[in-house]
Amino acid sequence: MSKIAVVYWSGTGNTEKMADQVVAGVKSGGAEVDCFRASEFSADLMDNYDAVAFGCPSMGAEELEEEEFAPMFEQCEKKLKGKKIALFGSYGWGDGEWMRTWEDRCIEDEAVIACECVICNETPDESGEEACRNLGKSLV
Numbered sequence: 001m002s003k004i005a006v007v008y009w010s011g012t013g014n015t016e017k018m019a020d021q022v023v024a025g026v027k028s029g030g031a032e033v034d035c036f037r038a039s040e041f042s043a044d045l046m047d048n049y050d051a052v053a054f055g056c057p058s059m060g061a062e063e064l065e066e067e068e069f070a071p072m073f074e075q076c077e078k079k080l081k082g083k084k085i086a087l088f089g090s091y092g093w094g095d096g097e098w099m100r101t102w103e104d105r106c107i108e109d110e111a112v113i114a115c116e117c118v119i120c121n122e123t124p125d126e127s128g129e130e131a132c133r134n135l136g137k138s139l140v
Contacts, residue, residue: 002031008055009069014090025136051084058091062098
């Protein structure tokens with residue numbers, strides 16, 4: 001059985017709602033899943049999982065959250081080569097540049113991108129929730 005980690009940071013609760021749906025998708029796909037806030041996860045845990053979903057909203061000038069998520073993710077980057085991952089997050093402005101930049105970074109790190117990233121404007125609607133569940137299933 002696959003073991004998947006869902007790791008996220010959420011300031012308003014929107015990305016947390018997305019993470020909950022990713023977890024539901026992983027479970028429906030028949031895999032074991034552990035969900036972590038960014039402050040609870042580290043690069044040392046990467047080897048314990050077959051795949052990882054990372055979630056972070058757009059912050060500032062369309063960038064990853066700087067205090068908790070970005071430092072944790074930077075440490076995990078050295079473990080991304082060959083690792084199956086998926087990315088998700090919410091935004092309130094902009095056009096998704098932060099996600100494109102983040103995905104490009106992961107591709108440069110030679111991660112295996114399991115599916116197209118999922119972004120939701122503010123709170124995920126029904127189609128956004130479904131996209132998150134499908135993202136979770138893609139990691140199984």
